[in-house]
Each structure stands twice: as structure tokens, then as C-alpha cells.
Amino acid sequence: MTAAEGSVGTAVEVTAASRWYGNVVAVNDVTFRLAGGITGLLGPNGAGKSTILHMIAGFLAPSSGAVTIAGRPTRGHPELYRQVGLVPEHEAVYPFLTGRQFVLANARLQGMTPDQASSATERAIGQVALEAAQDRAIGTYSKGMRQRIKVASALVHDPGVLLLDEPFNGMDPRQRLQMMDLLRRLAAEGRVILFSSHILEEVERLAERVLVIVAGRLAASGDFREIRRLMTDRPHTFTIRSSDDRALAGALMGQPMIAGVSLDDGLLTVRTADFGAFSRAVAGVARRADIRLHELLPTDESLESVFSYLVRR
Amino acid sequence: MNGVIAAITLRQLLSRRRTVLLLLLGGLMILVALALRIGAEGANLPRFAAVLLETFGVATLMPLVALLFGTATIGAELEEGTAIYLLAKPVPRWVTLITKLVVAAVCSVALTCIPVLLAGQLAGGGQHGMVLAFTIAAAAGSLIYCAIFVALSLITSRALIFGLGYILIWEGVLAGLFAGTQTFSVRQHTLAIADTLTDAPTAIFSAPLELGTALVVGSAVVVLATSIAIRRLLLIEIAGETP
Numbered sequence: 001m002t003a004a005e006g007s008v009g010t011a012v013e014v015t016a017a018s019r020w021y022g023n024v025v026a027v028n029d030v031t032f033r034l035a036g037g038i039t040g041l042l043g044p045n046g047a048g049k050s051t052i053l054h055m056i057a058g059f060l061a062p063s064s065g066a067v068t069i070a071g072r073p074t075r076g077h078p079e080l081y082r083q084v085g086l087v088p089e090h091e092a093v094y095p096f097l098t099g100r101q102f103v104l105a106n107a108r109l110q111g112m113t114p115d116q117a118s119s120a121t122e123r124a125i126g127q128v129a130l131e132a133a134q135d136r137a138i139g140t141y142s143k144g145m146r147q148r149i150k151v152a153s154a155l156v157h158d159p160g161v162l163l164l165d166e167p168f169n170g171m172d173p174r175q176r177l178q179m180m181d182l183l184r185r186l187a188a189e190g191r192v193i194l195f196s197s198h199i200l201e202e203v204e205r206l207a208e209r210v211l212v213i214v215a216g217r218l219a220a221s222g223d224f225r226e227i228r229r230l231m232t233d234r235p236h237t238f239t240i241r242s243s244d245d246r247a248l249a250g251a252l253m254g255q256p257m258i259a260g261v262s263l264d265d266g267l268l269t270v271r272t273a274d275f276g277a278f279s280r281a282v283a284g285v286a287r288r289a290d291i292r293l294h295e296l297l298p299t300d301e302s303l304e305s306v307f308s309y310l311v312r313r
Numbered sequence: 314m315n316g317v318i319a320a321i322t323l324r325q326l327l328s329r330r331r332t333v334l335l336l337l338l339g340g341l342m343i344l345v346a347l348a349l350r351i352g353a354e355g356a357n358l359p360r361f362a363a364v365l366l367e368t369f370g371v372a373t374l375m376p377l378v379a380l381l382f383g384t385a386t387i388g389a390e391l392e393e394g395t396a397i398y399l400l401a402k403p404v405p406r407w408v409t410l411i412t413k414l415v416v417a418a419v420c421s422v423a424l425t426c427i428p429v430l431l432a433g434q435l436a437g438g439g440q441h442g443m444v445l446a447f448t449i450a451a452a453a454g455s456l457i458y459c460a461i462f463v464a465l466s467l468i469t470s471r472a473l474i475f476g477l478g479y480i481l482i483w484e485g486v487l488a489g490l491f492a493g494t495q496t497f498s499v500r501q502h503t504l505a506i507a508d509t510l511t512d513a514p515t516a517i518f519s520a521p522l523e524l525g526t527a528l529v530v531g532s533a534v535v536v537l538a539t540s541i542a543i544r545r546l547l548l549i550e551i552a553g554e555t556p
Binding site for chain 2: 050051058079081084091092093094096105108110111153
């Protein structure tokens with residue numbers, strides 16, 4: 001993380017920010033500072049990721065706390081948008097404009113002269129590799145293409161801060177890789193990039209730093225490897241079906257990484273504190289005891305359970 | 314005025330469905346005028362024309378056209394989610410609002426005044442300068458209505474329904490009942506302007522409101538509605554899909 005090296009000019013600061021809608025708390029006392037590099041805003045759907053991004057973008061007022069870009073609140077300071085590129089999650093883009101017209105309009109609205117806007121549009125469309133489709137109406141675009149033209153429109157004025165709400169939604173794996181490469185290049189040029197995602201793998205592959213948001217709270221933040229370790233070190237629970245569940249239960253109890261075994265209603269459930277060691281050992285244990293494994297299912301692998309583990313921690 | 318916003322708004326407002334609907338409404342007025350002209354040969358044509366211009370033009374076509382364009386110019390973008398592309402830009406919000414209002418007003422004037430002009434001419438309203446008077450007055454009325462409906466679309470997401478209720482209940486019934494309420498009726502402002510511009514005798518057409526009152530109150534409504542709309546656009550909140 002390059003927070004110390006980042007310039008004050010584009011630093012994004014969220015300080016004790018909360019946001020509620022009536023009685024519903026969407027974001028609860030969140031504090032972080034971004035000054036460069038790619039940060040992933042990770043959390044299940046409805047956790048408050050969009051609310052945080054929209055607060056940073058100045059489209060939602062924090063109910064308490066402060067949200068600033070370059071030291072000034074984004075809300076009520078439209079001139080700050082010269083430094084901000086926003087890719088909303090919402091898919092709607094003017095269907096009657098061609099990709100080129102849309103990006104060009106964004107460039108012009110950023111205050112560029114027609115000449116500047118035209119060359120910036122060419123560059124931005126090249127960055128998202130949409131040259132071939134740039135003269136087609138956006139209404140005919142696929143979801144992934146629409147996502148890319150939105151990114152081009154957010155890049156066209158070369159902003160220092162790039163905010164992307166679920167940018168990989170609707171992209172195929174190849175487009176996803178291309179977009180990740182593009183974001184890495186943009187970050188290497190010194191930009192502050194914040195993107196939200198509910199998919200662990202996307203964040204893992206792209207983000208240098210992660211903010212985990214669960215139920216409106218910042219559950220964890222920092223280097224991804226650390227969070228990953230927290231996630232893998234937590235107790236895992238598996239259900240196992242085998243040719244002899246009772247014998248397998250006995251054999252597994254002898255293993256050091258096993259924290260508990262239960263046999264309820266004929267269902268063998270195993271708890272382990274070390275996911276890696278367990279997954280390596282289980283097949284050998286079964287084989288030595290001459291038991292055939294039919295099924296091994298993790299019971300709590302949903303992202304929500306990983307997140308809630310982080311929250312309880 | 315911002316040229317880019319104006320161009321996008323114009324293309325959006327003149328979407329096929331909305332424009333066809335309003336052209337049909339205008340066309341209907343012209344058809345009625347034609348029917349009057351043919352069916353009422355030799356009758357009091359200027360009087361027929363005045364009734365047509367007043368009831369169909371000023372009381373029906375003008376508010377409906379302004380309602381559809383006025384509520385759509387910003388409201389539709391907020392509803393569809395494209396507004397964020399215009400608002401996340403270093404363009405002062407008042408410029409965005411005025412641009413959108415002007416485009417809505419231009420579209421409204423075009424789709425109201427052209428049918429009024431043609432229908433008025435066909436129905437025999439050429440005498441006493443009535444057609445021109447109504448055309449100019451309808452342009453002014455369209456602007457006032459647009460300002461009201463743009464503000465309404467920034468106050469409620471159900472602007473179309475509330476706007477329709479306002480046209481039917483306030484403009485259609487309540488405002489016509491008393492001299493006091495007439496002062497605050499855009500229809501009456503429009504008729505007052507038309508009355509001033511024509512020399513038609515009272516038996517053919519006359520409006521109850523004084524021109525001065527109409528101009529003062531009408532302008533005040535435009536200024537007030539526009540200020541409210543600008544303020545609402547400054548304070549507007551756009552949440553993500555998962556608030």
C-alpha cells in the first residue's frame with residue numbers, strides 16, 4: 001500500500017461516516033483513507049458498498065461524519081468532478097448515443113475543448129478496446145461492452161480518483177482480465193482506484209488493499225493476504241458421507257487438526273481449525289481405515305459466513 | 314445553457330413514443346378544426362374558433378404537452394439512472410437545470426403552438442388576429458407550465474400523476490370558480506395574454522384576468538418554480554442499487 005506516497009491532491013478520506021435512511025443504518029461509522037493504488041470494497045450484496053461509493057462521489061450526504069476528496073467535501077463542490085471518474089453500477093446509458101458520442105459528451109461536460117475532447121475520447125475508447133463498436137448505438141451493446149463504455153466515459157478526463165461500483169458485473173472472463181489489466185495500469189500511474197465487488201476472487205486478484213464491509217460496518221481492512229489468512233484460519237465445518245461414517249469419525253478424532261466431530265441423525269459433521277491440513281489429510285485417513293468417501297461438503301463456505309466470521313472476530 | 318446537455322435532452326425528449334402521442338393529440342385538434350369548418354359552414358366561425366382554441370388548445374393540449382416534456386426532461390433521467398452522468402460533472406447545477414427547462418419549453422412550444430396555429434387557421438380564427446394571439450399566448454403558457462412541471466419532477470417521483478391531478482382539479486375546476494383563484498391559474502394567464510393581443514369583440518372571446526396580473530403572477534411562478542427546482546437539484550441524492 002502506498003498511502004504515505006500518495007499525493008494530498010487526490011486523497012479520499014472517509015472519517016467516521018455513517019448514513020442512515022430513516023431507521024435503517026446503511027453505513028455505520030466507517031473510517032478509511034485512500035491515497036493511491038487499487039482498493040477493493042468487498043462485501044455481500046446490500047452491505048453498504050454502493051452507499052459508501054455514492055457518498056464519496058457526492059451523491060449522498062453522510063448522516064454524520066465527513067467524506068472528502070483532496071480535503072474538500074465532494075457534496076456541493078461539482079468542480080471536484082474534474083478529478084473524479086465514476087462508474088455507477090446502474091446499467092442505464094443513453095441507448096440512442098453511439099459509444100463514441102457518449103464518451104465525447106462526457107469529455108465535453110468535463111469542460112474540454114472540442115479538440116481535446118476528441119483526442120481524449122479516442123484514447124479512452126482505445127483503453128477499453130471498444131474501437132470496433134464505437135460507432136454503434138449503446139442500445140445494441142452487450143452488458144460487458146456497456147460496462148466498458150462506462151469506464152471509458154469515466155476515464156476520458158484522466159481523473160486522479162476512479163470510483164467503480166461492481167465494474168466486473170456482466171463481463172466475460174476475458175473482458176474481466178482486460179479490465180483488471182487496465183485498472184492496474186491506471187493505478188500504476190498514481191491514481192486512487194476504489195472498486196466494489198461481492199466476489200472474493202475479483203478482489204483477491206486485483207486489489208492491493210481491501211476494505212471488507214459487512215452490514216454497513218468496516219469489518220476488516222488492510223492487506224489482502226492478511227484478510228485471506230483470517231478467512232482461511234477460521235474454523236471450517238464439513239459434512240461427510242462415507243461407507244462407514246462412525247468408523248471415519250473415530251479415525252478423524254485422532255487427527256490433530258480436528259476440533260470436533262459429531263454424528264447427529266446419521267450425519268457426520270467435522271470441525272477443523274486448519275482448512276489446508278484437513279483437506280490434505282482427510283483422503284489418507286479414510287483410505288487407511290478402508291472407508292470410501294462419498295461426499296465432502298463445506299457447510300459454511302458462503303461469502304456471508306466468511307464475512308460474519310470477520311465481524312464476530 | 315450547456316450545448317451537450319441540450320443535445321442529449323432533445324434526443325431523449327423526442328423519443329418516438331412520446332412524440333407520436335403528442336403529435337396525435339395535436340393532429341386531433343386539427344381534425345376537430347377541420348370538422349368544425351366543414352360542418353358549421355356559414356355559422357359563427359370566429360366564435361367556434363375561439364372555443365376550440367380555448368378549450369382544446371389552451372385548456373387541454375398546452376398543459377398535457379408541457380406535462381409530458383416538463384416531467385421527462387429531468388425526471389426521466391433520474392428514473393432511468395442516466396442523470397448521474399450529467400450530475401457528476403463540473404457543470405453548475407443551475408446551468409444543467411436551466412438547459413433542461415429551456416429544451417423542455419422549446420419542445421412544448423413547438424408541439425403546442427404549431428397545432429394551435431394550424432387548427433386555429435382551419436377553424437376560421439384568422440379574423441381579429443385571434444390565431445396569432447393564441448399562438449403567442451400558448452408559447453408563454455407552455456413556458457410557465459414547463460417550469461412548474463420540471464420543479465414537480467424534482468419534488469416527487471410521481472410527477473406525472475400529480476401533474477395530471479393539478480391540471481384536472483386546479484386548472485380545470487377550482488381555478489375557474491372564483492376571481493381570486495383565477496389569479497393563480499396558468500390557463501387564465503394564457504387567456505389574458507391572448508385577449509390582449511386580439512381585437513375580437515367580447516361576444517367572440519374575452520378573458521377575465523387583467524394582462525398585468527397575468528404577466529406578474531406568471532413570471533413569479535416561473536421564477537419561483539425554477540428556484541425550487543435548482544435547489545432540489547443541488548440537494549438531490551442518488552443512491553446506488555443497494556441502499
